[in-house]
Amino acid sequence: MRDYKQFYINGEWVDPQTVNDFDVIDPATETVCAHISLGGEADVDAAVAAAKAAFKTYSQSTIADRIALFERIIEIYKRRIPEIAEAIRLEMGAPISWASSAQAYSGLGHLQEAAEVLKTFEWEEDLGDHRIFKEPIGVCGLITPWNWPLNQVSCKVAPALATGCTMVLKPSEIAPLSAYLYAEILHEAGVPAGVFNLVNGDGPTVGTALSKHPDIDMMSFTGSTRAGSLVAQNAAPTVKRVTQELGGKSPNIILDDADLTKAVKYSVREMFSNTGQSCNAPSRLLVPRKQLPEIEELAVAAAAKARPGDTAEKTTNMGPVVSDVQWNKIQGLIKAGIEEGAKLLCGGPGLPDGVDRGYYVRPTIFSEVSNDMTVAREEIFGPVLVIIPYDSEEEALEIANDTVYGLAGYIQTGNIERGRELARKLRVGNVSINGVEADYNIPFGGYKQSGNGREWGSHGFTDYLEIKAVSGYESA
Numbered sequence: 001m002r003d004y005k006q007f008y009i010n011g012e013w014v015d016p017q018t019v020n021d022f023d024v025i026d027p028a029t030e031t032v033c034a035h036i037s038l039g040g041e042a043d044v045d046a047a048v049a050a051a052k053a054a055f056k057t058y059s060q061s062t063i064a065d066r067i068a069l070f071e072r073i074i075e076i077y078k079r080r081i082p083e084i085a086e087a088i089r090l091e092m093g094a095p096i097s098w099a100s101s102a103q104a105y106s107g108l109g110h111l112q113e114a115a116e117v118l119k120t121f122e123w124e125e126d127l128g129d130h131r132i133f134k135e136p137i138g139v140c141g142l143i144t145p146w147n148w149p150l151n152q153v154s155c156k157v158a159p160a161l162a163t164g165c166t167m168v169l170k171p172s173e174i175a176p177l178s179a180y181l182y183a184e185i186l187h188e189a190g191v192p193a194g195v196f197n198l199v200n201g202d203g204p205t206v207g208t209a210l211s212k213h214p215d216i217d218m219m220s221f222t223g224s225t226r227a228g229s230l231v232a233q234n235a236a237p238t239v240k241r242v243t244q245e246l247g248g249k250s251p252n253i254i255l256d257d258a259d260l261t262k263a264v265k266y267s268v269r270e271m272f273s274n275t276g277q278s279c280n281a282p283s284r285l286l287v288p289r290k291q292l293p294e295i296e297e298l299a300v301a302a303a304a305k306a307r308p309g310d311t312a313e314k315t316t317n318m319g320p321v322v323s324d325v326q327w328n329k330i331q332g333l334i335k336a337g338i339e340e341g342a343k344l345l346c347g348g349p350g351l352p353d354g355v356d357r358g359y360y361v362r363p364t365i366f367s368e369v370s371n372d373m374t375v376a377r378e379e380i381f382g383p384v385l386v387i388i389p390y391d392s393e394e395e396a397l398e399i400a401n402d403t404v405y406g407l408a409g410y411i412q413t414g415n416i417e418r419g420r421e422l423a424r425k426l427r428v429g430n431v432s433i434n435g436v437e438a439d440y441n442i443p444f445g446g447y448k449q450s451g452n453g454r455e456w457g458s459h460g461f462t463d464y465l466e467i468k469a470v471s472g473y474e475s476a
């Protein structure tokens, strides 16, 4: 078993100031797969001091230097993909085929995109007698969750590095292994000492210390709405910028002109991917009431394709959920669905057939759900889909927007123009029509309690930049 107990501060691997070991659990086997250390305020102070000192020179580095740095990072990342995939499999239970493709490659995608954006990004513009400069904001505190571990790390570190910021990363203590490898990659690529620092730890200790720190200029947080709100509250006295990517309960509207077989197959597969643990999962399936019986039948058939099992096995397409805490929470929500009168189409409480260990959840679909039921309102973060019937497109839109969240929306239709019109009326940051996937160059983020700020691509640079207007550029 590898030792992951050190922190990466000022270009070196260092021991924590106080010993505080923590077990990382493989959720597929419920066994310890690694040990990390949980840091404290003193570790945060050392990392922030290193980042603050490094900002003086790194913020002045040339764009050509940063592009060359990204090229080195990308090469090393590619070489280490099999190790990264294995780390993600162990830390959060992604089946190896999924960990090697979607999960590991998402970290690479953000690096490649940032390198591309760097080549053409406009760092200044002239407005009459004035010049507007975009400058790195300073020292950034980055806090990430366990569900897409390197996707989240990379979509923060890449724009921070590209814009000339320095940073302290605190990955999820539940899934910290791939972030450790990421730090090794940055070290090998020659990221200057102090530019990137990693301190492991829990939210209430290290997360709070970062949020409150007077020498941190911005916090970029991804995780639950509960913790994101605490970060903002702790950051408020020092008036630092806070960007948040939080939870979701995203609607997926099947319109009455959709190809039902294709639409339902896609909708169920998309909901169950990553074992339902995606903030933008299409978790509320809104369907025309008159087509409900046919859709229910198609949905059950699609759910039968989910194969929960050994995460090391290439044919497994559904892993466990990340922890016993999440497993128990999901069981409670499934029971609430049954008690509140939703119709259970498949799945339900307990472990899937043939599984006797691991935090596996039965792929579950509820139908005849109304939007005020607990399963329609709360983010479940597991393989649980709810089907909500509607009687008109207006009603579908009303139900879709009737949530505190506003991260993503999905539309299935045979008429693309109709889908585009409806997309404009959804109060969400990202809409996918007919299964078109997001690209790394589009902005990603939410309306309402799903957060603020946008990550990914050139829009993602904005969160890490200050704007300076210099008057005195009048032409002679």
Ligand SMILES: NC(=O)c1ccc[n+]([C@@H]2O[C@H](COP(=O)([O-])OP(=O)(O)OC[C@H]3O[C@@H](n4cnc5c(N)ncnc54)[C@H](O)[C@@H]3O)[C@@H](O)[C@H]2O)c1
Binding pocket: 143, 144, 145, 146, 147, 148, 152, 170, 171, 172, 173, 201, 202, 203, 204, 206, 207, 208, 211, 222, 223, 224, 225, 226, 227, 228, 230, 231, 244, 245, 246, 247, 248, 278, 279, 280, 379, 381, 407, 446, 450, 451
């Ligand atoms: N919108 C997005 O882009 C996006 C992406 C992934 C996950 N999520 C959301 O994340 C949640 C699941 O992740 P999770 O369970 O790891 O969430 P979480 O909020 O419990 O933890 C996320 C991170 O925040 C830290 N944290 C916890 N309490 C904190 C505090 N008081 N101060 C500072 N940091 C604190 C944790 O240690 C972890 O690193 C879901 O709600 C999901 O929707 C959102």
